[in-house]
Amino acid sequence: MTEINLTIDGKQVKAEAGMTVLDVARREDIYIPTLCHHEKLEAFGGCRLCMVEVESRGWTSYVVSCLYPVAKDIVVRTRSDKVDKIRKVLVEELMAHAPDAPELVNLAREYGADRDRFKKEASFCVLCGLCVRYCDEVKKKNAVSFFDNGAVRQIKFVAEIAKNECWDCQECFAICPTSYAQAAYLLTEALAFPGQRKTAKRAAKATAKPRVIIPITAVPMTA
Ligand code: SF4
Ligand code: FES
Numbered sequence: 365m366t367e368i369n370l371t372i373d374g375k376q377v378k379a380e381a382g383m384t385v386l387d388v389a390r391r392e393d394i395y396i397p398t399l400c401h402h403e404k405l406e407a408f409g410g411c412r413l414c415m416v417e418v419e420s421r422g423w424t425s426y427v428v429s430c431l432y433p434v435a436k437d438i439v440v441r442t443r444s445d446k447v448d449k450i451r452k453v454l455v456e457e458l459m460a461h462a463p464d465a466p467e468l469v470n471l472a473r474e475y476g477a478d479r480d481r482f483k484k485e486a487s488f489c490v491l492c493g494l495c496v497r498y499c500d501e502v503k504k505k506n507a508v509s510f511f512d513n514g515a516v517r518q519i520k521f522v523a524e525i526a527k528n529e530c531w532d533c534q535e536c537f538a539i540c541p542t543s544y545a546q547a548a549y550l551l552t553e554a555l556a557f558p559g560q561r562k563t564a565k566r567a568a569k570a571t572a573k574p575r576v577i578i579p580i581t582a583v584p585m586t587a
Contacts, residue, residue, distance in 0.1 A: 372440040385429040385440055386414055396442050397451065397471055399458070399541055400492040401430045405501050408493050411458070413471070415450050417441040426450065448475055456481040458490045462542040465490070488544040489519055495536035495545040505529045508536065508545070521549050523556035531560075 366381040372394055379388045384407065389396050399411035407430045414429045419439040426446065441447065452475040459468050460482035468490075472479055491510075496519055499508050507525040511518055521530070530549055537546040553560075 368434050368436050370434055370436070370438045370440065373442055379434040381434070383434050385416060385418070385427070385432045385434060388434055389416075389429065389440075389442065394442060396429055397474075398430060399467065399490065400494060402494055402498065402539060405494070405497045407431050408497060410491065410493055411454070413451055413454055415447060415454075417444045417447050451475045452477045460485050461487045461490050462544070465542040467541045487518065488542050488547065490542055491517060491519070492541060493519075494539045494541070495519060498536050498539055503529075503533065503535070505533075508548070519545070519548060521552040523552055526552055527557040527560055 368379045368381060368383075370377060370379060370388070372385070372389055372392060375392065375394070377388055377392055386396055386398070386401065386407075396416060397413045399413050400408045401414065409428050409431045412428055415426050416429045416432075417440070418425050418427050418432065419441075420435065420437070429440075429442075451471070455468055455471045455475055455477040456479070458465075459472060459477065459479040462468060463479050463484065463486070469479075471477065493510070495508050496510055499505050505525060506522065507529045508519055508521045511520050526549065530553075534546075534549070537543075537549070540546065
């Protein structure tokens with residue numbers, strides 16, 4: 365196994381070829397914010413919050429650390445004026461969709477983001493894809509998917525699958541950073557298979573770190 369030396373925030377560390385900068389930072393307890401990353405899932409590179417500054421052979425670039433492979437002698441800075449500015453704007457954009465999501469509120473505090481900078485488009489979903497990818501890669505059910513593209517891109521539960529698969533799973537609820545996965549499922553259930561919910565005790569299945577579930581007061585009719 366090829367060993368690679370690199371520096372992260374002034375600390376010299378060793379890594380194996382194939383690791384990403386985020387992998388190494390996490391192993392070293394160096395914090396990099398992430399929204400679309402999950403240890404059980406393939407890297408997605410969607411939220412870009414994990415962006416870091418990398419200096420290599422005299423060049424500085426800004427890379428998505430959950431996708432960027434380690435390389436010999438690179439110097440990584442997880443915070444700099446420019447990195448912080450990029451994260452601030454990213455958080456502001458995400459807050460147009462989910463202004464009260466606890467992780468975004470914390471990040472806004474950290475990076476000085478203005479939750480009202482961008483016009484509100486309260487879809488409540490930040491399209492991180494965690495629910496879609498978890499249901500695909502871990503559960504192998506594909507009960508929730510992306511639909512459409514561009515500004516109208518959204519996630520939806522597939523009623524025919526969800527009515528059989530979701531009632532005793534619901535693991536995506538806990539990994540969704542905004543609570544929209546839960547709201548979208550409940551809406552699908554109410555519209556497509558009302559009254560079919562089984563009353564059996566739901567398995568409290570272990571997922572990643574539990575997230576705070578925030579109430580959603582309005583949900584677009586997208587089932
Ligand atoms: S519903 Fe939640 S987990 Fe799914 S894509 Fe939207 S924000 Fe991410
Ligand atoms: S965590 Fe890297 S792009 Fe979202």
